[in-house]
Amino acid sequence: MTSKQPTSRIRKSPEQVRSAVHQAVIDLMSAPGGVELTIPAIAHHAGVNHTSVYRRWGSREALLADVVTTRLERDWPLHDTGTLRGDLTAWAEAGVASIRTPEGRLLVRAVALSMPSSAHTQAERAQHFQRRLHSIERIRERAAARGENPPPVEEILDQLVAPLYLRAIFGIDPPATGYPELLVDRLLGNTRTPGTAEA
Amino acid sequence: MTSKQPTSRIRKSPEQVRSAVHQAVIDLMSAPGGVELTIPAIAHHAGVNHTSVYRRWGSREALLADVVTTRLERDWPLHDTGTLRGDLTAWAEAGVASIRTPEGRLLVRAVALSMPSSAHTQAERAQHFQRRLHSIERIRERAAARGENPPPVEEILDQLVAPLYLRAIFGIDPPATGYPELLVDRLLGNTRTPGTAEA
DNA sequence: CATCGTAAGCACAGATGTTTGCTTATGGGC
DNA sequence: GCCCATAAGCAAACATCTGTGCTTACGATG
Numbered sequence: 001m002t003s004k005q006p007t008s009r010i011r012k013s014p015e016q017v018r019s020a021v022h023q024a025v026i027d028l029m030s031a032p033g034g035v036e037l038t039i040p041a042i043a044h045h046a047g048v049n050h051t052s053v054y055r056r057w058g059s060r061e062a063l064l065a066d067v068v069t070t071r072l073e074r075d076w077p078l079h080d081t082g083t084l085r086g087d088l089t090a091w092a093e094a095g096v097a098s099i100r101t102p103e104g105r106l107l108v109r110a111v112a113l114s115m116p117s118s119a120h121t122q123a124e125r126a127q128h129f130q131r132r133l134h135s136i137e138r139i140r141e142r143a144a145a146r147g148e149n150p151p152p153v154e155e156i157l158d159q160l161v162a163p164l165y166l167r168a169i170f171g172i173d174p175p176a177t178g179y180p181e182l183l184v185d186r187l188l189g190n191t192r193t194p195g196t197a198e199a
Numbered sequence: 200m201t202s203k204q205p206t207s208r209i210r211k212s213p214e215q216v217r218s219a220v221h222q223a224v225i226d227l228m229s230a231p232g233g234v235e236l237t238i239p240a241i242a243h244h245a246g247v248n249h250t251s252v253y254r255r256w257g258s259r260e261a262l263l264a265d266v267v268t269t270r271l272e273r274d275w276p277l278h279d280t281g282t283l284r285g286d287l288t289a290w291a292e293a294g295v296a297s298i299r300t301p302e303g304r305l306l307v308r309a310v311a312l313s314m315p316s317s318a319h320t321q322a323e324r325a326q327h328f329q330r331r332l333h334s335i336e337r338i339r340e341r342a343a344a345r346g347e348n349p350p351p352v353e354e355i356l357d358q359l360v361a362p363l364y365l366r367a368i369f370g371i372d373p374p375a376t377g378y379p380e381l382l383v384d385r386l387l388g389n390t391r392t393p394g395t396a397e398a
Numbered sequence: 399c400a401t402c403g404t405a406a407g408c409a410c411a412g413a414t415g416t417t418t419g420c421t422t423a424t425g426g427g428c
Numbered sequence: 429g430c431c432c433a434t435a436a437g438c439a440a441a442c443a444t445c446t447g448t449g450c451t452t453a454c455g456a457t458g
Contacts, residue, residue: 011423011436040415049437054416056435112311112368129369154374158382162361169311169368170328175353183357186385210406210453239445248407253447255405 012048020046021053025067029106039063068110069131075104078135084143084150085188091135092160092180099168108168136161151187159187211247219245220252224266228305238262267309268330274303277334283342283349284387290334291359291379298367307367335360350386358386 012020024046028035035041039060043050057063076098079090098104111132136156143150150156160183167174175182211219223245227234234240238259242249256262275297278289297303310331335355342349349355359382366373374381 013424014435017436036414038415050415051417051438052436109311112308129371157365157371158362159358159385162365163357165365165368166356166361169364172328172356186358212454213405216406237445249445250408250447251406 017046017048017052017056020048021063022067022070024048025064026071026103029110030103064110068107071103071107072098072111072132075107076135078138080142084139084146084148085184087139087142088156088160088184088187089180091139092164092183095164095168096174096180099164099174105168105171108165112165112169133157133161155187159183216245216247216251216255219247220262221266221269223247224263225270225302228309229302263309267306270302270306271297271310271331274306275334277337279341283338283345283347284383286338286341287355287359287383287386288379290338291363291382294363294367295373295379298363298373304367304370307364311364311368332356332360354386358382 021042024042025037028037028042028045037060039053040050042060042063043053046053053063057066076094079087079094081087081090099108111129133153136153140150140153140156163183164174166172220241223241224236227236227241227244236259238252239249241259241262242252245252252262256265275290275293278286278293280286280289298307310328332352335352339349339352339355362382363373365371
C-alpha cells in the first residue's frame with residue numbers, strides 16, 4: 001500500500017473520451033424510464049472518469065450543447081436542390097426524419113431547453129437558436145441569388161420551423177405521408193407553377 | 200439544548216405556503232442570471248422550510264407543473280365569442296399577450312420542459328400537452344355545435360399553436376400588430392378581405 | 399371552551415453531485 | 429530515443445440536495 005504499483009492503468013485518448021462521452025449522452029437520452037442524465041451517470045456509462053468530463057466540459061449544460069449541435073448539424077444537414085421549393089422541402093424532410101426517432105426528438109428538445117436547471121439568458125438562447133436558423137437564412141440567400149423571391153423569415157418560422165419543433169418537443173408524430181410537402185405548400189402556395197403566390 | 204423553549208415559532212398556514220411557494224417559483228424563474236430553481240432555493244425565497252415543499256409536492260417537477268398549469272389557466276383563459284374565428288383569435292390574442300411578458304414565456308417554456316433532468320415518457324409528456332390542448336378541443340366542439348366546420352386539430356396545431364409556442368420558447372417577439380388575426384387568417388383562409396397582405 | 403386532525407417547522411442523517419491535488423499515461427517535437 | 433506539455437485517472441474532501449422522525453402551531457368541530 002505504500003508504493004503505487006503501476007496497475008496497468010489503461011486510459012483513453014482525448015478523442016476516445018470525447019467520442020465515448022458523446023455516445024453516452026445519446027444513449028442515456030434515448031433510454032426509457034427517465035434516466036438522470038447527470039455527469040456521473042454519463043461518465044460511468046462512457047467508461048470514463050467523471051472528473052475528465054467535469055474538467056473538459058465544465059458543466060452538463062455545456063456538454064449537452066456540444067453534443068446537440070454536433071449531432072444536429074450532422075443529422076439535419078442542408079441540401080442544395082436548385083430551387084427554393086426543393087430546398088425547403090428537403091429541409092423539412094430532414095427534419096421530419098429526425099423527429100421520427102426518439103434521439104432526434106430529444107436533440108431538438110435539447111436545443112429548446114438547452115439548460116435543465118440553470119437558465120440561459122434570453123439573448124443567449126436566441127443566439128443559440130440563430131445557429132439553427134442559419135440554414136434557413138442560407139436557403140433564402142440562395143433563392144434570392146437565383147432570382148426567386150423567398151418568403152420572409154418570419155413566415156418560414158411560423159409555417160415550417162414551428163410545426164416541426166412543436167412536434168419534436170411534444171412528441172407528436174407528423175402525418176405519415178406528404179407532411180414536408182404539405183408544409184411547403186402552405187408556405188409557398190399550392191401552386192406548382194411559381195409566380196402566382198404571395199410575394 | 201435540553202429544553203425546547205417555544206421560541207415563538209411562527210408558521211404559515213397551508214394556503215400561505217402554497218401562495219408563497221408559487222410566487223417564489225415565478226420570481227426565481229424570472230430572475231436573471233440562471234438561478235438554480237432547486238427546492239431548497241425556492242423554499243428559502245418563499246420563507247418556507249424546504250421540508251414543507253418536499254412533503255407537499257414531492258418533487259420539483261410536480262411543483263413546477265402545478266405552478267405552470269395554475270398560472271397558464273389563469274393568464275391564458277378561454278373566451279366564448281360566439282364564432283369559431285372569434286374564439287381562435289381571442290385564444291391567439293391571449294397567447295400573444297402572455298408571451299410578450301418574460302413570465303409568460305417562461306411558463307410556456309416550462310410546459311415544454313416539464314422535466315429538467317428526469318424525463319417523462321413520451322406518452323406522459325403528450326398527455327401533459329393534452330391538457331394545454333384542451334382549450335383547442337373545446338373551441339372546436341363549440342364550433343361544431345354551432346354548425347361551423349372547424350379545421351382538424353393538426354392544422355390548428357401547425358398554424359396557430361406552433362408559432363406561438365416557438366416564439367415563446369425562443370423568445371422571438373411576435374409582429375407588433377395584427378399577429379393573431381394573421382395566424383387565424385392563414386388557418387381559416389383570408390375570407391374577409393382578400394388582401395395581398397403577406398408581410 | 400376542550401379536543402383532535404392536519405400540516406408546518408426543526409434538526410439531523412443519508413445520498414448524490416461537484417471540485418481539487420496529485421499521479422502518470424499518451425503523443426508530439428527536438 | 430529523450431523530454432515535455434497535455435489531459436486522463438484516482439482518491440478524498442466539499443457542497444448540495446433529498447428524505448425522515450419528531451415536535452408543535454393552527455383551525456375546525458363538537
